[in-house]
Amino acid sequence: MALTTVTATQLFDQVKVNAVELWHNPALGGSSQVAVQFAGATVGSSGDGKVWSDNSMGIEPAHVRASPNKMSQAAQWQSFSGNTAFLLTGPVGTIIDVDLTLRTVATSAPVATPAVVAATAGEVYYRGLDSVAIATSNLVPQAFPTR
Secondary structure, eight states: OBSSSSOBBOSOSEEEEEEEEEEEOOSTTOOEEEEEEOOOOSTTSOOOOOEEEEEEOSSSOEEEEEOOOTTSGGGSOEEOOSOOOOEEEOOTTOEEEEEEEEEOOTTSOOOBOSOOSSOOTTOOOBOOTTSSOTTTOSSOOSSSSBO
């Protein structure tokens, strides 16, 4: 949420990754691979390292729906710490759906986000899945407005 034209805070305090889903359909006769791995190496967000992947031979899309192992730390509630939640593999044009459960904790202080540009105070904005500014993100959300 934008506080000023250049500052913002995160709207939610905690996140739980339920699933990550990828699709990619190459040109007819082509091949493509998509993959997801919950490989978090940081204490508190460690995954089991399992890789979910699929290949397309140009007839059906490559498709993966992956969930962190229920007994892994990656499946637990996480505070927004900037740690990598999962690794993605997919060519340009891959569709990525992330199923999350988000919570706001009344006793948690707002967490500042990286700087925003030309924002409107009070407006909710979306950043790229890689948490960088939209101008430099390779994972631009299909939601508006973005910053």
